[in-house]
């Protein structure tokens with residue numbers, strides 16, 4: 001527990017018959033952002049972490065490339081800032097970029113203190129002297145002009161989650177509830193309240209019993225990650241259904257730049273590979289992209305960008321899309337056959353094994369790849385401290401939009417951002433007054449099932465789920481047009497109407513909650529894309545040729561209740 005101003009009242013945990021819990025911090029999500037926040041907040045009060053599946057199922061778990069951070073001699077903060085701004089195409093917020101980049105080394109040291117081991121050069125190469133062998137091995141990825149990606153082999157995310165979960169599980173101030181899905185935020189909109197909108201916690205479903213808990217908290221930290229499942233093909237695990245953005249939107253938080261959905265250029269193309277990622281770090285080690293023409297495989301990225309296969313991601317994904325359409329091929333290829341098998345096995349042990357499972361030896365064979373939806377650059381609008389437009393509600397990690405990524409995220413900047421913003425959010429909460437308002441817990445209603453009944457029409461869920469993901473891929477994907485967006489808008493309007501009715505008439509299930517959130521996020525992406533009358537970064541609309549990429553752009557903001565409130569900031 002802290003002292004003085006930060007000496008929070010110890011509430012509990014208290015679970016009573018009415019299924020209520022009170023705590024100092026409620027953290028929703030157990031990826032890098034959620035666990036960083038939880039471990040930090042646990043020094044100051046009792047923390048509940050709720051996560052909808054097992055604690056290790058999150059985007060963080062699958063991160064391969066690593067964490068972008070200025071560590072190497074010869075690298076500078078200015079250079080990392082420059083590369084981030086360049087990738088973001090005039091939409092990054094430079095002050096935020098600078099602050100996040102400069103906070104990197106401290107947060108990375110903290111990860112190491114938790115026990116994370118980043119790969120050293122000596123683990124990959126023989127014949128180095130002791131000092132050289134002990135240096136961090138730094139990877140390179142698209143858009144970076146320097147080697148600056150710290151990595152733990154090619155399973156960086158898995159290692160991060162492992163060390164943080166070990167600490168969180170042992171911490172006496174942290175209660176971690178797996179298979180608990182946040183259904184909605186509790187806010188002053190649920191009670192009679194004259195002041196500014198304030199978050200009071202969340203309604204959370206125990207996915208085994210279907211009970212809905214009311215978890216009241218002094219601070220709520222949304223760390224629910226991304227929304228890749230909104231697209232048919234994605235690198236993201238099933239948990240990435242955009243719940244946090246949808247919940248925040250329903251609580252009238254401002255949502256920013258949802259049109260900027262990043263497509264990763266290189267997912268393994270194989271019917272059984274389920275969009276397995278081939279890290280950009282593979283291109284960082286010299287792999288080049290090729291396309292088949294006749295019987296030959298030819299490089300093509302030189303024609304698109306001076307950085308060729310290591311150009312920023314929006315450019316590479318679009319180039320592949322263009323080449324596939326132009327040649328009628330089903331996939332492009334990565335060629336890294338210039339490296340010996342021994343090196344590839346050491347540098348990319350996981351990717352190497354996975355490719356072998358599908359009969360591809362990276363040292364001898366070309367790797368078939370296609371783009372897939374990967375990262376939501378937009379999200380709940382925050383500052384660098386994760387402060388949202390709803391009081392006592394923070395957002396950190398992929399669910400948030402600080403302004404770091406602009407119109408296109410620079411590779412490996414998201415793990416960095418998740419750590420920095422989660423840390424800052426807790427620091428910020430310590431400055432908030434403890435007793436500025438008093439809302440008796442008895443004024444806050446529990447979840448009511450109303451007249452809802454068990455539904456025997458679950459086909460509605462699976463049908464709509466499939467339809468949304470397919471038309472988002474076809475109409476709101478890598479290349480958009482006004483007509484396609486219009487079509488998507490018409491579809492989503494009808495589907496959302498159907499889902500809303502179904503939602504209020506039926507007893508909620510986790511599938512239905514996720515579908516409702518997915519549909520809401522899909523509509524936010526469409527609305528934001530329709531509002532942006534230009535092509536910029538990840539938002540490419542064939543009706544608007546890309547302008548001068550150095551011109552400063554404007555953000556797109558969405559806020560409930562009125563759909564008319566889509567504006568450029």
Ligand code: FAD
Nearest residue numbers: 029030031032033052059060065066182225397398412415
């Ligand atoms: P997540 O790690 O996704 O965690 C979200 C958590 O919230 C999960 O535990 C989820 O179950 C939970 N949750 C969601 N909704 C609810 C709900 N309603 N109720 C309760 N819990 C909920 N970035 C990099 O910087 N470097 C990389 O090398 C890199 N590689 C990547 C590779 C892959 C394959 C993928 C998919 C992403 C990669 N990224 C990378 C992006 C990066 O991993 C993510 O942006 C980052 O990990 C997000 O962290 P997070 O904590 O915000 O969210």
Ligand code: SIN
Nearest residue numbers: 064065279280411412
């Ligand atoms: C990758 O390893 O290619 C993913 C990196 C990222 O998404 O930042």
